[in-house]
Amino acid sequence: MKKSNNIIFLIIIILISIIGFSTLIRNQKEISCEENRSLNKIPQLTIKSFLEGNYQKNLESSLSDQFLGSGTIKKYYPRIFDISTMTNMKKRLCHYGYFSIDTERAVYNCGDYIVFSPISMDLNQKNKVLESYKQLGNKVDTYYYYINTSRDINFKTNKKSTNVKQLMKRIMNNKYTYSELNISNYNDYKKYFYKNDHHWNYRGSYQGYLDILEMLNIDNPIKPIKKEVFDNYYYYGSHSQATRNYEYLDEFTVYKFKLPYHNTLINSKPGVYGKQNSFFQHKIPYSKNSGLYGEFYGWDYGEVMFNYHQHEKDNLLIISNSYSNAINELIASHFYKTYVIDLRNYKNDMKKEFNIVKYINDHSIDKVLIIMDYSYITSNEMKLKWGKK
Numbered sequence: 500m501k502k503s504n505n506i507i508f509l510i511i512i513i514l515i516s517i518i519g520f521s522t523l524i525r526n527q528k529e530i531s532c533e534e535n536r537s538l539n540k541i542p543q544l545t546i547k548s549f550l551e552g553n554y555q556k557n558l559e560s561s562l563s564d565q566f567l568g569s570g571t572i573k574k575y576y577p578r579i580f581d582i583s584t585m586t587n588m589k590k591r592l593c594h595y596g597y598f599s600i601d602t603e604r605a606v607y608n609c610g611d612y613i614v615f616s617p618i619s620m621d622l623n624q625k626n627k628v629l630e631s632y633k634q635l636g637n638k639v640d641t642y643y644y645y646i647n648t649s650r651d652i653n654f655k656t657n658k659k660s661t662n663v664k665q666l667m668k669r670i671m672n673n674k675y676t677y678s679e680l681n682i683s684n685y686n687d688y689k690k691y692f693y694k695n696d697h698h699w700n701y702r703g704s705y706q707g708y709l710d711i712l713e714m715l716n717i718d719n720p721i722k723p724i725k726k727e728v729f730d731n732y733y734y735y736g737s738h739s740q741a742t743r744n745y746e747y748l749d750e751f752t753v754y755k756f757k758l759p760y761h762n763t764l765i766n767s768k769p770g771v772y773g774k775q776n777s778f779f780q781h782k783i784p785y786s787k788n789s790g791l792y793g794e795f796y797g798w799d800y801g802e803v804m805f806n807y808h809q810h811e812k813d814n815l816l817i818i819s820n821s822y823s824n825a826i827n828e829l830i831a832s833h834f835y836k837t838y839v840i841d842l843r844n845y846k847n848d849m850k851k852e853f854n855i856v857k858y859i860n861d862h863s864i865d866k867v868l869i870i871m872d873y874s875y876i877t878s879n880e881m882k883l884k885w886g887k888k
Contacts, residue, residue, distance in 0.1 A: 652688075765803050
């Protein structure tokens, strides 16, 4: 067995040597018919070109052109590659439906978006998160906005796989106002969400802002002054990072707004929420692994306070996860002071537990807005804790 392996290895070495030697001594080809271009020729070796490194550089490109059989390889390689890549295998395997790429995510109908696989919600099942908010409407005017994502609809049937509106009716008392981002089909989803990230894009977040203003009976929305595509930034979002699948490119596109003068406190310290100005000035270095959504709109801090110095207006408390990051400042511009709480990070950032009753009293909160998605209402971290004042 060992002897036969040695013979095979020797034959391979001889074949490689013959091909390499033949490449060097045969007449060099001038033109590639397959690529319709002039070919690089093997350079002449001189001491100067070798020491300067030009010979090695030119030799590498010329060998790929002059290598024996290179024309045939280049002719058939695209066909071989087309069959072997995951993308084209997906197109052959994926018919009208979901092509799973991990336990949570899929590609629908061989499209160019990574989506969550739809989940199934039992309306009769207890929901401890929503139940912890049940008494909130007795304390203050409370508004709920639910973001339907790819988890909430089956694109094959265009039927909702969840029904949070009905769940709210079963669990809550009547002292609340509800609205949601409507997703009726796959085309709606593509309009409002990134190709490779779970967050809503600039269109989806702005639609959410408009929906929330309507729910709050506010009729003077801030309009974008421009749309900007950062063509030097390709966004690889949470879906790409989780699956290590980077074939679904997404240009990072945003709206630019002119907001009134305001001050910002981040975890009780003066700061700037997000790096929008730096982005518009093209001062942010690009990285494939960077979280552009958080970099641009702002990260998930325990507490952010916006003061728009409009003393005649109400104080607002927003409780949300990262979905609200894109619209926190927009919503806050319609209030005096707006406090944004991320319950996942509040205790760590503020060094204390979040007590909803004490917080409402201490900050003279007039309205509470809950911005949520399926991950919000199924995370124990988002449960409200009711303590003494």
